Amino acid sequence: MTFINYMAREINCKIVYYGPGLCGKTTNLQHIYERTNPDAKGKMISLATETERTLFFDFLPLSLGEIRGFKTRFHLYTVPGQVFYDASRKLILKGVDGVIFVADSQFERLEANLESMDNLRENLAEQGYNLDEIPFVIQYNKRDLPNVVDVDELRQELNPRGVPDFEANARDGVGVFETLKAVSKSVLTELKKSGAGT
Amino acid sequence: MVNPQMVMYEEEFVQIQTIVDRLVKEANAKVVFIVDKNGQLIAASGDVEEIDTTSLASLTAGNIAATGGIAKLLKENEFATQFHEGENQNIHIQLVGNRVILVVIFDAKSSLGLVRLRVRKATDELNNVFEALVNKTQDPASDSPFAEITDDDIDSLFND
Ligand SMILES: Nc1nc2c(ncn2[C@@H]2O[C@H](COP(=O)(O)OP(=O)(O)OP(=O)(O)O)[C@@H](O)[C@H]2O)c(=O)[nH]1
Numbered sequence: 001m002t003f004i005n006y007m008a009r010e011i012n013c014k015i016v017y018y019g020p021g022l023c024g025k026t027t028n029l030q031h032i033y034e035r036t037n038p039d040a041k042g043k044m045i046s047l048a049t050e051t052e053r054t055l056f057f058d059f060l061p062l063s064l065g066e067i068r069g070f071k072t073r074f075h076l077y078t079v080p081g082q083v084f085y086d087a088s089r090k091l092i093l094k095g096v097d098g099v100i101f102v103a104d105s106q107f108e109r110l111e112a113n114l115e116s117m118d119n120l121r122e123n124l125a126e127q128g129y130n131l132d133e134i135p136f137v138i139q140y141n142k143r144d145l146p147n148v149v150d151v152d153e154l155r156q157e158l159n160p161r162g163v164p165d166f167e168a169n170a171r172d173g174v175g176v177f178e179t180l181k182a183v184s185k186s187v188l189t190e191l192k193k194s195g196a197g198t
Numbered sequence: 199m200v201n202p203q204m205v206m207y208e209e210e211f212v213q214i215q216t217i218v219d220r221l222v223k224e225a226n227a228k229v230v231f232i233v234d235k236n237g238q239l240i241a242a243s244g245d246v247e248e249i250d251t252t253s254l255a256s257l258t259a260g261n262i263a264a265t266g267g268i269a270k271l272l273k274e275n276e277f278a279t280q281f282h283e284g285e286n287q288n289i290h291i292q293l294v295g296n297r298v299i300l301v302v303i304f305d306a307k308s309s310l311g312l313v314r315l316r317v318r319k320a321t322d323e324l325n326n327v328f329e330a331l332v333n334k335t336q337d338p339a340s341d342s343p344f345a346e347i348t349d350d351d352i353d354s355l356f357n358d
């Protein structure tokens with residue numbers, strides 16, 4: 001749910017990183033945090049287990065700049081990818097404006113990617129969102145590893161709708177900002193459309 | 199769209215800020231702030247320089263979301279009030295109209311009884327303001343400034 005504040009002349013949007021356990025969602029946020037100017041970011045919050053698995057969410061507030069005199073702020077969240085944290089994932093999706101699905105490119109994670117994608121669709125539907133209609137991009141992560149599925153095949157399995165998709169190696173920051181830019185753009189474009197509709 | 203946008207206008211913002219400013223004084227609080235259920239900070243008052251309100255806003259909303267989830271499991275309505283007691287500071291969290299969250303941080307200069315009393319009054323007032331705000335937002339006459347943004351405007355954000 002975009003929050004337009006006429007008083008502070010700000011718009012706030014919520015982006016959620018989704019995907020199976022260990023696919024690299026938190027790593028995406030960490031890279032963005034490290035590479036963003038101090039004046040454009042707030043503190044990164046990670047509610048994690050002792051083994052650094054996300055327990056509830058990671059949170060990173062970013063400001064992107066101004067559009068027509070309005071500051072654009074994006075709140076980035078990651079969900080916990082482990083299957084049994086489903087209740088928490090549902091909570092994080094509330095009020096979402098755009099979703100990034102981070103896929104783990106390794107062969108042995110193909111099934112987990114598909115399950116997580118189904119889970120995303122279901123959990124969005126519970127909130128009344130249709131995955132085919134909201135701003136959505138896909139990232140094929142861990143491209144640096146040797147045991148990865150071809151991008152064409154991943155695309156076939158995970159991206160039948162043909163949303164913007166990107167190859168990445170989040171640990172080295174490859175593809176991280178490209179993915180974020182694509183979803184942010186899509187969110188703002190959606191805002192423009194809904195603004196025209198009312 | 200499923201979730202209508204939340205919009206804040208100057209008129210309501212001033213009313214909300216007035217309520218929040220008064221609550222700080224009347225409850226002898228350190229900080230009072232209002233967050234929407236998605237974690238966006240709406241207004242704050244008191245010693246706000248000392249704290250990271252953006253982080254606090256997102257964590258408070260996460261907290262309310264988690265207890266809301268627990269309530270659902272127990273087939274309870276939402277737990278509208280929460281109180282956490284620390285060694286030096288305490289935090290009182292109140293859901294307002296199931297829409298926004300009113301947070302009061304206070305120390306030994308105040309008491310839970312006083313905070314409760316003042317929060318109750320402020321909650322009623324805030325309810326009215328947010329009610330009006332929602333009606334205004336749904337009014338088709340209130341058009342978005344973003345209807346007119348161009349693809350170039352959006353692109354220019356990303357040219358670094
Ligand atoms: N080789 C390689 N490792 C990566 C890449 N991205 C992330 N990792 C590693 O994968 C592990 C898990 O990454 P996280 O970012 O914590 O995964 P997550 O998706 O947040 O996991 P959950 O919090 O459990 O959902 C870490 O050890 C990362 O360093 C990548 O592109 N390549």
Ligand SMILES: [Mg+2]
Binds near residue numbers: 025027054078079080
């Ligand atoms: Mg994580």
